[in-house]
Amino acid sequence: MFQRGKYNRAALLYADSNRNFEEVALIFMQKESKESESGLEKYLTELFDRYKKKANLYALSTGEKENELFQRERTQRLVLSSWLLEIKLNVLEEA
Numbered sequence: 001m002f003q004r005g006k007y008n009r010a011a012l013l014y015a016d017s018n019r020n021f022e023e024v025a026l027i028f029m030q031k032e033s034k035e036s037e038s039g040l041e042k043y044l045t046e047l048f049d050r051y052k053k054k055a056n057l058y059a060l061s062t063g064e065k066e067n068e069l070f071q072r073e074r075t076q077r078l079v080l081s082s083w084l085l086e087i088k089l090n091v092l093e094e095a
Contacts (some may be wrong), residue, residue, distance in 0.1 A: 002027065007039025015046040019039050048080040 002010035007028070014024045028040035055073035 001041075005035065007031075007035050007041045011039045011043035012078065014043055014048075014078060015050065021047070037087065041084065044080050044084050048077055051077045051080070 001007075001013055008030075011028075014027075024043060025040065028036050028043065051073045055077075058073075
């Protein structure tokens with residue numbers, strides 16, 4: 001999908017894959033186009049949502065809110081949300 005320029009669809013497929021986060025992000029960043037930036041945003045948003053769901057499901061199933069997995073997921077969501085905010089600010093700056 002990515003090679004055909006279908007970046008948003010590719011983002012969802014990459015989010016479902018076991019590929020390394022950094023590797024996928026670099027694939028989108030190296031393309032340097034508005035469409036690939038949109039795909040990167042979609043990928044990051046999808047990962048953010050999945051981390052959030054995973055942490056919430058774990059907390060519900062164990063009754064624990066503060067544990068190592070929850071902390072790690074929180075850190076990953078923080079990094080993803082910061083990056084998403086940066087992308088949104090760049091879009092606003094260019095408008």
